[in-house]
Amino acid sequence: MKAKKILKSALLVIVAGIFIWTFVFLYQKSKPEVTVYETVRPAVADLEKTTVVTGKIEPRDEVLIKPQISGIIEEVYKEAGQKIKKGEVIAKVKVIPELGTLNAAESRVRLAEINGRQAETDFARLEKLYKDKLISAEEYEKGEVTVRQAREELQAAKDNLQIVKEGITQNSASFSSTLIRSTIEGLILDVPVKVGNSVIMSNTFNDGTTIATVADMNDLIFRGNIDETEVGRVSEGMPVKITIGALQDLTFQAKLEYIAPKSTEANGANQFEIKAAVTVPDTVVIRSGYSANGEIVLERASQVLAIPEGCVEFKDDSTFVYVLTDSVPQQQFRRQPIEVGMSDGIKIAVKKGITTNDLIRNANKNDEEEN
Numbered sequence: 001m002k003a004k005k006i007l008k009s010a011l012l013v014i015v016a017g018i019f020i021w022t023f024v025f026l027y028q029k030s031k032p033e034v035t036v037y038e039t040v041r042p043a044v045a046d047l048e049k050t051t052v053v054t055g056k057i058e059p060r061d062e063v064l065i066k067p068q069i070s071g072i073i074e075e076v077y078k079e080a081g082q083k084i085k086k087g088e089v090i091a092k093v094k095v096i097p098e099l100g101t102l103n104a105a106e107s108r109v110r111l112a113e114i115n116g117r118q119a120e121t122d123f124a125r126l127e128k129l130y131k132d133k134l135i136s137a138e139e140y141e142k143g144e145v146t147v148r149q150a151r152e153e154l155q156a157a158k159d160n161l162q163i164v165k166e167g168i169t170q171n172s173a174s175f176s177s178t179l180i181r182s183t184i185e186g187l188i189l190d191v192p193v194k195v196g197n198s199v200i201m202s203n204t205f206n207d208g209t210t211i212a213t214v215a216d217m218n219d220l221i222f223r224g225n226i227d228e229t230e231v232g233r234v235s236e237g238m239p240v241k242i243t244i245g246a247l248q249d250l251t252f253q254a255k256l257e258y259i260a261p262k263s264t265e266a267n268g269a270n271q272f273e274i275k276a277a278v279t280v281p282d283t284v285v286i287r288s289g290y291s292a293n294g295e296i297v298l299e300r301a302s303q304v305l306a307i308p309e310g311c312v313e314f315k316d317d318s319t320f321v322y323v324l325t326d327s328v329p330q331q332q333f334r335r336q337p338i339e340v341g342m343s344d345g346i347k348i349a350v351k352k353g354i355t356t357n358d359l360i361r362n363a364n365k366n367d368e369e370e371n
Helices: 002-030 099-131 137-166 170-175
Strands: 035-040 043-059 062-065 071-076 089-094 179-181 186-190 212-215 220-227 239-244 247-259 264-266 269-278 291-308 313-315 318-326 332-343 347-352 360-367
Touching (some): 043 239, 291 332
Antiparallel strands (some): 186 212, 239 247, 239 291
């Protein structure tokens, strides 16, 4: 009997314990959750709103060197990556004369030789008659002019034939059009031709064959595209900070010098081309075509009162923050209207409504029960 009483008492204690635990658990669950918020204090800061434009670094001008005659590449003296001075020879072209042009040039020489011999014979006869005083000085001078013209025509015909065959005359060897020279001083970016390639000179119907591409790598620009929503906030002369993917540890200063007056459509968005002159130290080597980003400051505010943008509540045309008024036994906040200024995407300027002495509610921190 005694054992039964002890067992019965134990069961009653267990049941009572379970009842009390359940009551306490349900009571705790029924209590409203108390949220503890982080608070921040407004601080004076400098804010900048920027945009990043993607683009490339390239020389301001790339000069395409083209031949003045058509023919076949006989020699190539330079290659891409080499520096070159104005007037230096890049390649030599061997002229392959067109058959009709060659025949016409040879015929001209033969005709000039015939006319020349006749003119020399006539002048020799006039000269003898003039010495014998059988003709006037005027007739003699006419004959002299005629023979000079015949000699000039013969020389011109021979020079023309030599140009047709070789692209050069003996008298103009130093200005030979068969020697392709650089027209500027700079760096050779590309030499797309090889020995044996056919090349043609530029004319009304085609642009001609490019022998080499030469550029002045001391005069570089950043070329990119800016979205139509931001183009109205930039202007020529604004500074641009350039970063290059291949030179991650370096930044370069540039100045915006061109904004396209007309947009181009890319991926369904209207964009405007911009160009900025890049300043590059002499110790840094930049290659044409490097991918780069240009950071432009669209708006700047100096020494303004600022708070994290997440603290601000926007409703219709009004803005509010919650200012801490008490923290015991739990946090109490007052809804405070404020006037805001520019935002850099992280912080926002506050023109009026709070001071540096206020504590502003920020993000949700944790729940009291979790503490």
